[in-house]
Amino acid sequence: MIKIQSMEYNYSKKINIFKDMNLEFSSGKIYGLLGKNGVGKSTLIKNITGMLFPTKGSCEVFGLTPGKREVKFLQYLFFVPEEYHLPNLTIKELISVYKDFYPKFDIDQFDAYINEFNISKDKRTTELSLGQKKKILIGFALSANTKVLIMDEPTNGLDIPSKITFRNMIKDAFKEDRIVIITSHQVRDLDELIDTVIIMHDGQILLNLDKDDIANKLQFELSDNKKDDAAVLYQEKVSNGFASIQKNTSDILGYVDIELLFNAVLAQKLKL
Numbered sequence: 014m015i016k017i018q019s020m021e022y023n024y025s026k027k028i029n030i031f032k033d034m035n036l037e038f039s040s041g042k043i044y045g046l047l048g049k050n051g052v053g054k055s056t057l058i059k060n061i062t063g064m065l066f067p068t069k070g071s072c073e074v075f076g077l078t079p080g081k082r083e084v085k086f087l088q089y090l091f092f093v094p095e096e097y098h099l100p101n102l103t104i105k106e107l108i109s110v111y112k113d114f115y116p117k118f119d120i121d122q123f124d125a126y127i128n129e130f131n132i133s134k135d136k137r138t139t140e141l142s143l144g145q146k147k148k149i150l151i152g153f154a155l156s157a158n159t160k161v162l163i164m165d166e167p168t169n170g171l172d173i174p175s176k177i178t179f180r181n182m183i184k185d186a187f188k189e190d191r192i193v194i195i196t197s198h199q200v201r202d203l204d205e206l207i208d209t210v211i212i213m214h215d216g217q218i219l220l221n222l223d224k225d226d227i228a229n230k231l232q233f234e235l236s237d238n239k240k241d242d243a244a245v246l247y248q249e250k251v252s253n254g255f256a257s258i259q260k261n262t263s264d265i266l267g268y269v270d271i272e273l274l275f276n277a278v279l280a281q282k283l284k285l
């Protein structure tokens with residue numbers, strides 16, 4: 014479990030990025046961490062990965078303090094940042110250098126991924142396109158089989174077929190003892206993957222709910238015309254009509270349009 018208690022973080026004395034943040038992440042779930050630009054998603058992730066240290070309060074990952082960067086902690090967690098640098102090696106060399114840092118690294122799993130992405134292991138990282146580099150990193154991240162996997166904007170730079178492959182890879186690699194946290198502005202890429210939606214706003218957690226709970230409470234609909242109905246909690250014009258949210262009065266759990274939910278929550282139209 015990742016446990017954040019009364020956490021604050023300031024880059025400078027004037028700006029408090031979080032206001033007394035309390036948050037938990039449990040194993041067996043894929044979390045979608047959402048928020049507008051600059052709200053503090055990366056800062057939160059950097060506190061979890063031990064790259065920044067809380068100014069106040071605490072952050073624990075399976076009982077360990079990230080900032081201490083103990084070997085056990087480093088073996089527990091893999092982070093795919095939005096921007097990264099791969100050393101100038103062939104993929105084969107890269108794997109042989111880095112795999113031993115992760116005791117559960119599975120080379121067959123990695124080989125299957127890069128076959129799927131159609132990339133040769135003899136290629137040097139300098140010969141790869143941005144999207145291909147990202148695929149290598151994501152393939153490595155999943156094959157490391159760490160307890161915690163965090164990915165910042167993982168679908169950026171992936172072409173459309175690769176986004177589908179990415180979703181399938183995550184589903185296949187997901188295990189009950191794993192916590193996966195994904196931040197993204199491209200919510201549609203992740204809609205079906207996410208179990209729990211966390212929305213950050215103004216230094217606080219505005220929403221933290223399982224998708225099933227959301228579907229239980231709310232019904233999402235797409236219609237040709239604008240709905241003029243008191244039951245509608247939020248609606249907006251989309252390219253193919255009007256997308257709306259209303260209370261779910263049935264026992265049926267429908268789909269959750271996370272992007273629409275995000276807009277509605279930020280517009281303060283929903284009280285969940």
Ligand SMILES: Nc1ncnc2c1ncn2[C@@H]1O[C@H](COP(=O)(O)OP(=O)(O)OP(=O)(O)O)[C@@H](O)[C@H]1O
Nearest residue numbers: 024025030048049050051052053054055056057198
């Ligand atoms: N190194 C830094 N020094 C000072 N302020 C910073 C630094 N890094 C980020 N910030 C500020 O902290 C706030 C949170 O930034 P952060 O990168 O965590 O946001 P984010 O939610 O990840 O944004 P995005 O969606 O654009 O990636 C922003 O206001 C940003 O300007």
